[in-house]
Amino acid sequence: MESSKVTFVAGHKGMVGSAIVRALKESGASNIVTRTSKELDLRNRTEVDQFFEQEKPEVVYLAAAKVGGIHANATYPADFLVDNILITTNVIDASYKHGVEKLLFLGSSCIYPRLASQPISEEALLTGPLEPTNEAYALAKIAGLKMCDAFRKQHGCNFISAMPTNLYGPGDNYHPDNSHVLPALIRRFHEAVRDGKKEVICWGSGSPKREFLHVDDLAKGLLHLMDHHHTEGWINIGTGEDLTIKELALTIAQVVGYRGDVIWDTSKPDGTPRKLLNVDRINEMGWKATITLRQGIESVYADYLSHEK
Numbered sequence: 001m002e003s004s005k006v007t008f009v010a011g012h013k014g015m016v017g018s019a020i021v022r023a024l025k026e027s028g029a030s031n032i033v034t035r036t037s038k039e040l041d042l043r044n045r046t047e048v049d050q051f052f053e054q055e056k057p058e059v060v061y062l063a064a065a066k067v068g069g070i071h072a073n074a075t076y077p078a079d080f081l082v083d084n085i086l087i088t089t090n091v092i093d094a095s096y097k098h099g100v101e102k103l104l105f106l107g108s109s110c111i112y113p114r115l116a117s118q119p120i121s122e123e124a125l126l127t128g129p130l131e132p133t134n135e136a137y138a139l140a141k142i143a144g145l146k147m148c149d150a151f152r153k154q155h156g157c158n159f160i161s162a163m164p165t166n167l168y169g170p171g172d173n174y175h176p177d178n179s180h181v182l183p184a185l186i187r188r189f190h191e192a193v194r195d196g197k198k199e200v201i202c203w204g205s206g207s208p209k210r211e212f213l214h215v216d217d218l219a220k221g222l223l224h225l226m227d228h229h230h231t232e233g234w235i236n237i238g239t240g241e242d243l244t245i246k247e248l249a250l251t252i253a254q255v256v257g258y259r260g261d262v263i264w265d266t267s268k269p270d271g272t273p274r275k276l277l278n279v280d281r282i283n284e285m286g287w288k289a290t291i292t293l294r295q296g297i298e299s300v301y302a303d304y305l306s307h308e309k
Contacts, residue, residue: 005101006056015169015170020061061104062092103159105159109236119240160230166180189249189258209244213239224286
């Protein structure tokens with residue numbers, strides 16, 4: 001996309017949105033528009049319309065969402081469903097009505113069936129039941145990507161969707177109850193080292209397998225899609241590699257310097273057994289992830305230490 005176009009990054013304060021802003025600036029973008037949630041409530045249609053009328057964005061990255069881990073999704077399903085559908089509907093419809101040239105909607109790999117064949121291809125959508133622990137969030141994201149295709153079909157809008165795998169990076173959420181597994185483990189092992197604990201308790205069996213993509217890799221992949229993806233459908237973005245949660249925990253423990261025992265609380269849910277994306281399509285478009293998991297964990301732990309209070 002041309003660097004001078006007015007580009008709205010919705011959700012720029014979040015981990016993904018801030019990475020998109022960094023990538024845009026690195027690419028030479030000179031007209032990036034952002035608003036905090038206090039300045040613009042994307043759940044409020046009147047505010048969204050007024051913003052689009054005033055700023056006239058030509059390109060939109062829709063990275064704003066209500067997000068959280070297993071505990072948060074299970075505790076607040078109504079909030080996850082309603083808030084995310086409102087955000088998605090308001091921004092996509094306003095983008096159409098105000099003549100946005102191109103929009104990219106960010107989904108999530110949790111949209112795929114819980115027991116989808118691995119690695120998960122884009123065609124697996126809606127072929128089986130969703131994972132119950134994040135069903136509300138997944139339904140809202142499915143609605144968003146279907147909305148992009150519907151606006152393309154009915155109105156000719158160049159709206160596309162990207163389906164990232166599990167993400168991590170600078171600016172991640174390290175809340176003890178509402179964070180995803182990788183940042184939660186970083187905090188847990190760090191505090192164990194700090195407090196001299198001899199054991200760390202982790203949720204589940206540790207056997208589920210997960211794929212992790214550094215958010216800066218994702219952002220570069222999204223800019224790549226903006227330039228090279230112009231058709232209906234959604235594109236997976238990931239590394240194409242996964243590991244067990246036990247292996248992840250061991251890697252994080254090594255980076256943090258924890259040498260004690262790790263106890264697995266099997267009374268807690270595991271979530272989806274495996275979630276590895278098939279990334280053939282985006283690889284064939286000329287993009288591949290470049291940041292290894294060990295490198296990424298080392299960099300985000302340094303970032304965590306710099307912000308720890």
